[in-house]
Amino acid sequence: MKKLFTILITSLLLLFNGSSAAKALVTPPDVSADSVVLLDATTGKLLYEKNKDSAYPPASTTKIMTILLVLEKGHLNDVVTVSKKASLADGSKIYLVEGEKISVKELLYGLILASANDCAVALAEHTGGSEANFVEQMNEKADSLGCKSTNFVNPNGLYDAKHKTSAYDLSLIMQELTKHPEYNDLSTTPSHTMAATNKSKVQRPLWNENRLIQKNDQYYYDGCEGGKTGYTIQSQHSYIAVANRNGQKLIVALVHDSKKTFFPDSRKLLDYGFNNFELSKQFNKSDIVSKLKLKDGTVLPLLASKNLYVIKPKNSTITPDVKTEQEKTNLSTVKKGELISKAKVTLGKDSYNLNLTSGKNYAKKTSPLPNQFSKKFINLPLLINILKYVTIILIILFLIIRSNRKKMRRKKNLKKFINNLNNRR
Structure with missing residues (x-):
């Protein structure tokens, strides 16, 4: 009976609130990363967040900041001379050789597709003058973008206890990076073969590790315009990606994922965003x-x-x-x-x-000021002369009037004197 009553009440609610029920949002999917964000890139509004400001070591997702600064400050056709330090970089690499001359664009292919740490150091030294200067610029840029939980120590994401960021900060960096069309061209390239150089006679084949852009991959996502994976043992897995559907651009960021489910989790989050929210031009x-x-x-x-x-x-x-x-x-x-x-x-x-x-x-309409009026309508020297003559005339009139008054008083007094004499007789 209780179950039947519950069904009846639910049916009535659906009947009277059908329009509201139809508009109810689907519950966001469960994802395994510890810091997660789904951001609308156009408005900067959050569509989903989980510990958005919690900072963790981001591994190679750090490289989106390196890419951003290189695109802002450099030119794709610039030629970089690889230093010894760059050639000796630890971790993933394409085995650059000291003294090798290679273009910024080719190094970016190595950085984006193969996540090469040696390419990151070579680009940092070329762009910033030194790796240390470049790292300082990375932190300055993060501050300017409003990143509150970020501190970079290197340009490639090799583990360091002080090298941290959050999913939200990572999404802000990607939001800025998507303004550069060169990034979209480079990051959506499925594979690339680097030409031989002065130090390497062998071509270097590169394969894009972002499975959301690989059309034959089970995790391919239509509309993905780029992304970056990251992993070290201490950092665990991280991932950042951007996707575009009919002009609506969403950014998904997952940091510190111990289960390595960032590819399917990203697809679910992007589906949640595109299926439940729409971008509208208000003005x-x-x-x-x-x-x-x-x-x-x-x-x-x-x-x-x-x-x-x-x-x-x-x-x-x-x-x-x-x-x-x-x-x-x-x-x-x-x-x-x-x-x-x-x-x-x-x-x-x-x-x-x-x-x-x-x-x-x-x-605002205003009345002319006195001095403006006099300057516009009256000859000032002429006015002064007129005032002089008027003053003289007034003085003369005053003297004449005063003289006439004295004469009148004399006549009056004389007449009074005569009258007094007559009265005495």
Whole structure:
């Protein structure tokens, strides 16, 4: 009876809340890594996280920061001369030779496809001047990207107790790296054969270790635009990847995986993201987001300073709430395109910031100041002369009036004196 009652109640809830039930999100999959993130690359919003800020040694996933700095600071056609230190690098390598001359692009193939530590050191020395300088630049870049749980000690990820990062920080680095189209070209290459060099007469064949881009592999994932594996005994397994479906780009990062399930776990997380969330353009650049009415009645259209995308559950009917906060206080003069306000667009639990600019020029109408008026309409020297003459005339009039008053008083006194004499007689 109790079971029947439960079924009845559940059926009624589905009947009256059918639309809500249809929109309910599927539960995120269980994954084995200790620090995990699923990030929307366009908006930077988290779709899933598990201990996102917990720091662990990332092994060779470190190399995405090395790749980022090399692409930012160098040129693919630059030629690198391999140092002795680079040739002696430990761990995975393609066996570079001291004095070997090889292009940055070829070394990046070795770094991305084969996870070669000797390529990482050679690129670090070429880009930073020394490995130590390059590592310093890695940490500076991490700070600038907002990484709070990261400290790099080397450019390749060889284990060091102080060399750590989190899944969230790793995703922020990948988010920046995806802005470089060269990375997509290199990282989606299934295999590559490096040409012979001045020190190596034998070609070096390379195979991409990222199984999500290998079409014949069981873990192939349609839309994967690159990724990097990492492993040492102390660090365990780590993985970072990016995938794109219809313009929606997701980043998955898994750090410190003891079960080596990062490939299937990544596929499940990416499916969860693409199946349950969608990217939506809320405003186009230059769209009117709000309007500001000034004291004199003028209306300033406030325009979006850039395209604003939001991430939301699929088929969601949530409407955004837009609130603006005025940034410019002196509005007597406004230039078209000038920052006026900031908008906070709230959609569910997420919020997005957007700068708003003026859609037109504006200047407050003011009455001319006295000195401006005199300069514009009156000849100042002439005015001074006129004032002199007026002053002289006023003085003369004053003297005449005063003289006439004295005469009148004399006549009045004389008349009074005569009258007094007559009265005495």
